[in-house]
Amino acid sequence: MKGVVVKSTGSWYLVRDAEGNLHRSRLRGKFKLKDLKVSNPLAVGDRVEFDVEDTGEDTAVIYKIEDRENYIIRQSTHKSAHAHIIAANLDQALLIVTLVSPRTSFGFIDRFLVTAEAYEIPTVLVFNKTDLYDEDIRNYQRQISQMYGQIGYSSISVSAAENQGMDALLALLHGKTSLLAGHSGVGKSTLINLLVPDLELKTSGISDFSDKGVHTTTFAEMFEVSKDTYIIDTPGIKELGIVDIPPAELSHYFPEMRERLNQCRFHNCTHFNEPGCAVLEAVRRNEISLTRYESYLSMLHGVDNRK
Ligand SMILES: Nc1nc2c(ncn2[C@@H]2O[C@H](COP(=O)(O)OP(=O)(O)OP(=O)(O)O)[C@@H](O)[C@H]2O)c(=O)[nH]1
Ligand SMILES: [Mg+2]
Ligand SMILES: [Zn+2]
The missing domain is CATH 1.10.40.50 (Probable gtpase engc; domain 3)
Structure with missing residues (x-):
């Protein structure tokens, strides 16, 4: 059977088949990593072939990974640590940015954009938590959006808390597979909960002490928003290294x-x-x-x- 990996924990995988059924799966025997120096052989979005076996807890065995159209890697800033494939076969990435609670820096935005350029993944900036912006921050956000717009990155503003801007977000997602990325606590899972009713993904408040998120989401996972429209929730990125670029x-x-x-x-x-x-x-x-x-x-x- 053929399917798409919708969740990868490293030890088991959830694979969605063509009918939409989910299979808890494992990888067959030793799997050769293609020359990529990454810590995970299989990522969310990978298209695979698998057999269903009715033994044990993991009912399916993945025996083939199809070539990836694209993928995006998260490189730790610590040289020794392995790179990790965040997701594969993406139409676009949405970088969720908040100017307060927590604050996303330009350095982080630009590192993400460089990574996405290197992997040829179109990226849109999504400013969230606009309900917390005062007049000054709102003006500042407009300037930032304009600056990025001039170099080809469009942006939208939303507030998950006040359910604002969701129509624009839905229009952006329509018919595509999109990755949601950003720092911990910017509201990725909260946004997905609004887009996919009944999902009830776990979310958590921001630490008062550090004004940062607490890394609530631990594994990337793909969800269906509507037919042919998929969204991938990811764990918050603390620091982002740059892929090997001369x-x-x-x-x-x-x-x-x-x-x-x-x-x-x-x-x-x-x-x-x-x-x-x-x-x-x-x-x-x-x-x-x-x-x-x-x-x-x-x-x-x-x-x-x-x-
Ligand atoms: N004021 C306000 N709070 C929001 C908004 N969106 C999300 N939050 C809150 O921000 C906190 C973090 O949201 P999450 O959805 O858990 O953030 P996340 O990006 O999934 O974080 P990780 O899973 O740790 O990467 C929660 O307390 C949300 O209720 C918003 O638009 N406005
Ligand atoms: Mg989350
Ligand atoms: Zn020059």
Whole structure:
């Protein structure tokens, strides 16, 4: 039988077949990892072939993984730790951003966007918890949305608490498989509970002490919103490392830099201090946002600006 992995715990998998039935499954014997250096052989979204066996707790055995159309990897910032495939076969990622409770930094947003560019996953920013924004934060959010809009990333604003903006979110999701990503506590599971009634995913408040989420969701899981519309809940990302990108290539994953690359004097320009650099010139003229350029530099130099 053929199916799609909708949940992966590392030791067992939930696979949805074509009729929508779920099978608790395990992987057959030793499974060869394709050259990817990752800790999990199988991820949510993987298309698999499996046999149903009526023995034991895990009733199905996965014996084949189909080639992935795409996938997105979460790289720990600690070099020693393994990379982890968050999900495969995605149409898009929605990065859930909150400007308060908890605050998502530009550094984090830009790291995610670079990762998504590297894996060619279109990304939309979803500002949540807008009910908590005062006038100043609301204006600030508009500026941020405009800045990202200019470089090709669209955004929407929602409030899960007040059920605001859900129509726009549904329209964005329609007919696609979307990954919800973001820090712990930004409201990923809360949003999915609104989109998929009766689901009752666990959610938790923000720690008063750190103003951060408490990592409530522990495994990625895919849910059906409506026919052909799927959404993947994921555990909150604390820190996001950057996939192995050579320094001279990093700017290829910043759309506003990518379009200027052939105007730099040196073809291998890293846009740091080289003479005749078109990117530096654009930063000087405010044509490239300073926060984006700062994110670029921190990634280039491996500086730790995660917040
Ligand atoms: N004020 C307000 N609170 C919200 C909103 N959306 C979610 N919350 C609250 O934020 C807290 C965290 O929400 P979760 O849905 O658990 O967050 P999460 O992103 O799934 O977090 P992890 O599973 O830890 O990654 C909960 O207390 C929610 O009730 C919102 O729009 N406004
Ligand atoms: Mg959650
Ligand atoms: Zn340059």
